[in-house]
Amino acid sequence: MAGKLLALLPPALLAAAGLAGLLLLSVPTRDVREPPALKYGIVLDAGSSHTSMFIYKWPADKENDTGIVGQHSSCDVRGGGISSYADNPAGAGQSLVECLDQALQDVPQERHAGTPLYLGATAGMRLLNLTSPEAAASVLEAVTRTLTQYPFDFRGARILSGQDEGVFGWVTANYLLENFIKHGRAGRWFRPRRGTLGAMDLGGASTQLTFEAAGPAEDPASEVQLRLYGQQYRVYTHSFLCYGRDQVLQRLLASVLQTHDAHPCWPRGYSAHVLLREVYASPCTTALRPPTFDPTAEVSLVGSGDPALCRSLVSGLFSPAPCPFSRCSFNGVFQPPVAGDFVAFSAFFYTVDFLRAAMGLPVGTLRQLEAAVAAVCNQTWSELQARAPGAGPRLPNYCPAAMFVQQLLSRGYGFDERAFSRVTFQKKAGDTAVGWALGYMLNLTNMIPADPPGLRKALALSAWAALILLFALLLLAALVLLLRRARPAKPPGAL
Template identity: 75%
Template sequence: MAGKLLSLLPPALLAAAGLAGLLLLCVPTRDVREPPTLKYGIVLDAGSSHTSMFIYKWPADKENDTGIVGQHSSCDVRGGGISSYADNPSGAGQSLVECLDQALRDVPRERHAGTPLYLGATAGMRLLNLTNPGASANVLAAVTQTLTQYPFDFRGARILSGQDEGVFGWVTANYLLENFIKYGWAGRWFRPRKGTLGAMDLGGASTQLTFEAASPAEDPASEVPLRLYGQQYRVYTHSFLCYGRDQVLQRLLASALQPPVAGDFIAFSAFFYTVDFLRTAMGLPVATLQQLEAAVVTVCNQTWSELQARAPGAGARLPNYCPVAMFVQQLLSRGYRFDEHAFSRVTFQKKAGDTAVGWALGYMLNLTNMIPADPPGLRKATDFSSWVALLLLFAALLLAALVLLLRRARPAKSPSAI
């Protein structure tokens, strides 16, 4: 009888396995979103004194929502800005190769073809375009030729206006600090925006002041209607193209038309580097306009050997700190008309989190705003309690099989043992 039962064991186990499979198929499952992959974007900031490359990343299943896009990596191009290659346009394109090769490594290979690549040129190229349009066109053609040789989705090289530079810097600062209306995935929720910050940018050949105007500007051309994340903004922006000296500087600054500054401001780029030098290397207080003016006088009265002793790591920038600090002080007090109260609401900042503040991110956000989000990846999943029940069922089947095998392996008792 035992032999007969044991002979039925293999089909019984097969039947049990089939039954378990049917039960598994009948267990309710639900769709679970997989962790999102990342998308990337690359912006080359071709400034007057140098070019910087910024690589940004964001979850592929989201639009460019507030706080979602962040800086992945960056690279400073060696040499001067692309406008310095007016007599050697091919050198402008070649200068970008080292950083573009880094981008090939920083962006996953499978994302290369879908990664937008932009080059925006600012004041240096604006000046070159005014004085020598042919040379400007040749430089842009040379960098375009280089950029198109890479496997990224190249979206063009263009010269930004001072107004664009100011507005995009304002967008970057307020985006990173989450001051815009924020829409959730598929637009299912939102929260009101905070008050926006004004933005102040200072580069090698231009400076911009941008903020939401509480009253109409005296110069209508300085107002920019801007729509972001479903919200309409009226932004005032003013850009000085180049530095002046003495009376020329004072006349330039006095001619600026703008509404009164109000609210909080963030000052970045050379604003930050200059004030940071005064604070850290020189150890001077700059919490008020009066202290800033006194700090400028102190720096400009230093001998060269004294400056070198106090800031040994400043390198080639050391000779520029006196004139740039003087320009910053005059610009803030005479040009942008900050009084002591308004100046106390200015924060000098290089980054927000791990992302550099500047126009590049705002430029990319504006141009990629309509790129659709990738649908989220889905997979089937089983509730934990159902999974435990199936685990116990299979364990019971294995235990039963083991018991049967042990009984079969036990030798039968002989009659003489009775």
């Protein structure tokens, strides 16, 4: 049947079809860049109080040698930080299994072997490494054994320095807020003209302050230079070990046990049993440890809810040490004056968010923050429980935590009212958590070679339009001719 239909087509039409085919073959083509495949990376943030896993993804090609990275998914590891497994190193590795199993599902199987996997431990492990290097090494060996059992490209487990933690947190914040590079409406990446912002991180065992410096630092140990998206940055950063939220609470508790019968930062009506071994186990409380004490002893302590005495206790954490530079923050540490916009995250955010959301108190100025702290510290235990029923076990310590945040910003870092008005307390930017892990991943993409872009042959748009129109006309002409030839001839004498 097909042969008969073709026979009905006039030779001129068949010739035209052949000519169109030749035109298709002869039309010049151009190379078109195929969309790059996705790469994945996994970072385990092993903090002092818990571990979080973040999975990132980015196009296989790169922009100015730095990958365009976004968060794909995350997982919170159950239990405490890996440093809490000093007496049971194997437990540290086992604690990661549930989240690593999730990573097997979140990362496409064909990408497993090429997905780098890193573990970075922060201040909790830095403290453990100070007190027991052998225990710290055993914990890292245990988590390494677990991580190497998975099909990812394991690149190592290490303890980050405080400087690393501060700088990578700064990178994360500025990347998420598009201060390094921005995707324009025209589909091109460009560098915004606005400057970077500073970053303040408050973890469980340390706190970090990082911002771009106007000139060379008086203390070279506090300066880092790095290159991102073709731009060079000079950054001031310092990490204060033992000034994280959990360690500050332990230090305050140790001070109270020495000089007070009641805890002025705990609410009236609250009491707790304190195990002395836990109070003095940290190197942060070594200086406050009694010469002789029974580590198995348990002390009952009540709260007195005294904001003035609590403020005095917290202020004692900031040593009036001599400053060998033109300007210092505290403890004799060099710091240039804070300037520009800042983002404060981690426990900074959670503490201020409690004051705003749970207590309904304004914190837009330093004066308001100070008043909000005093209001929380004046609450009785029953009043606090009624105001914030879902706060959990952290509720008794929101007064000392908030008092510390307020004192750290004003007394420690030197924020006045004008500078404080430019501080934003933030947990996430978009769907991505603000912290050091993404900055770490961004830095590490510089060591991951970019895949060469795949090319395919393609016609110009105008050539495609012309050929489609030609074939449509040929098809229409063929159908008309077929219908005319297939129509039966009229019988003689028909009207």
